[in-house]
Amino acid sequence: MAVLEYKTLSFQERKDHLLITLLQLFQTKIPLEELRQIAPFTIPTLHSICFSTVDQEKAAAKFSFLLTKYFDQLTTRLTGNKATYIHRNSGIPLIGNVAFGIVYRNSSIIEIKTNNACNLDCVYCSISEGLSSTKNDFVIEKDYMVEELQKVIDFVAEPVEVHIGVQGEPFLYADMEELIADIQQMDMVHTISIDTNGTLLTKEKIDRLAKNNKLQLNLSLDAIDEKAAQTIAGVKNYNVLQVKEIIASASQKIKVIVAPVLTSGYNEEEMEKIILWIKTLPVQPILGIQNFLRYKTGRNPAKEISWDQFYSLIEKLELKHDIKLKLHKDDFKITETKVLPKPFQEGDVITATIKSIDRFPHSVIAVAKNRTISVPHCEFKMNKRIKINIMRDKHNIFVGKLV
Numbered sequence: 001m002a003v004l005e006y007k008t009l010s011f012q013e014r015k016d017h018l019l020i021t022l023l024q025l026f027q028t029k030i031p032l033e034e035l036r037q038i039a040p041f042t043i044p045t046l047h048s049i050c051f052s053t054v055d056q057e058k059a060a061a062k063f064s065f066l067l068t069k070y071f072d073q074l075t076t077r078l079t080g081n082k083a084t085y086i087h088r089n090s091g092i093p094l095i096g097n098v099a100f101g102i103v104y105r106n107s108s109i110i111e112i113k114t115n116n117a118c119n120l121d122c123v124y125c126s127i128s129e130g131l132s133s134t135k136n137d138f139v140i141e142k143d144y145m146v147e148e149l150q151k152v153i154d155f156v157a158e159p160v161e162v163h164i165g166v167q168g169e170p171f172l173y174a175d176m177e178e179l180i181a182d183i184q185q186m187d188m189v190h191t192i193s194i195d196t197n198g199t200l201l202t203k204e205k206i207d208r209l210a211k212n213n214k215l216q217l218n219l220s221l222d223a224i225d226e227k228a229a230q231t232i233a234g235v236k237n238y239n240v241l242q243v244k245e246i247i248a249s250a251s252q253k254i255k256v257i258v259a260p261v262l263t264s265g266y267n268e269e270e271m272e273k274i275i276l277w278i279k280t281l282p283v284q285p286i287l288g289i290q291n292f293l294r295y296k297t298g299r300n301p302a303k304e305i306s307w308d309q310f311y312s313l314i315e316k317l318e319l320k321h322d323i324k325l326k327l328h329k330d331d332f333k334i335t336e337t338k339v340l341p342k343p344f345q346e347g348d349v350i351t352a353t354i355k356s357i358d359r360f361p362h363s364v365i366a367v368a369k370n371r372t373i374s375v376p377h378c379e380f381k382m383n384k385r386i387k388i389n390i391m392r393d394k395h396n397i398f399v400g401k402l403v
Contacts, residue, residue: 002059005048013043023174026083026139028074030066038062076117076137084356087141092355092365094148096372096398099167099359100138104152105395108335109161112149115139118168120197121234124263126298129168130234135359142175146182153188156337161191171200177208184212191216198243210253218257219247224273232266248281256285263292264302275321288327289314343369346393349403354384373398
């Protein structure tokens with residue numbers, strides 16, 4: 001008899017398939033007839049599967065084969081979008097793509113992106129992420145992320161901030177608390193900052209997170225008025241009162257930055273309301289108002305306010321309410337650091353191997369020399385070798401064109 005147990009997977013037997021859930025958010029199905037070809041099986045617990053007439057080694061190997069096969073059909077529960085699981089044995093490096101993995105821009109802030117997908121649909125989203133998104137999602141094995149992040153930190157060899165700035169909502173990632181705890185133990189990390197809409201936080205979760213004294217929460221709050229807040233969030237069930245409670249609670253235990261996005265036609269009048277509410281809190285979080293900017297990949301519901309207009313408005317609000325609203329580079333202790341070598345540069349023609357579809361349609365992720373390269377207008381054929389011209393190489397984020 002063989003019993004296979006998994007921390008990040010859960011199992012539910014259905015009429016003709018086994019439903020497998022990865023990290024609570026991603027799902028795939030294995031036909032029961034294929035499982036029975038291994039051996040008769042049962043599901044003794046949510047996170048285990050038992051094969052009755054085969055030894056442990058053989059069961060593990062055959063079940064691993066089926067997981068690999070059907071993870072190609074992994075989807076995100078929130079949207080039904082296709083998803084790609086990146087782990088130590090996936091053959092996909094974590095440097096090279098702006099949407100997932102590790103982004104190091106030669107500064108003392110190292111960005112990590114564990115997952116995509118979002119439970120909101122914000123009107124100003126610069127990457128059009130959320131419930132209406134149809135893009136491919138990525139999710140990364142926690143231990144793989146920790147190992148590769150440590151390598152970059154060792155390379156930098158000076159104190160850094162690790163910024164968890166995913167293209168989506170980070171607390172949809174089931175291992176987020178464990179990831180933060182792991183980064184907390186890294187000696188050269190002085191700050192762990194994380195961008196969140198706050199809707200998945202609870203007071204109990206805040207208490208657990210507060211054990212990490214390096215943590216900083218960057219929380220979204222774009223309006224005080226309930227209707228305006230729901231319009232901006234793009235969902236009718238957005239609960240601004242709950243988010244305000246989380247901000248008030250978290251500010252007493254964790255460093256908090258509240259970061260509204262000033263979006264013309266949506267929330268100009270809400271800025272003063274947010275300031276007045278912030279000033280009522282027992283422990284006042286930092287408030288940093290952001291200017292909405294239009295992006296090629298964004299929803300772009302409004303015109304941009306010029307930087308002169310924006311800073312003029314901010315200065316008036318600062319004087320009127322005696323509060324600092326304009327955050328500078330110096331506020332975050334950002335310094336220039338070592339340049340990470342590039343294995344290839346713009347203009348190089350290289351051979352790479354296709355490993356995944358990319359975020360956008362008709363685009364793939366290819367791999368060469370421990371980097372990923374986004375290749376648009378390319379048909380996905382797993383493990384096919386292709387020749388590409390490197391069109392972008394800035395900060396080890398690579399885009400290539402088929403030759």
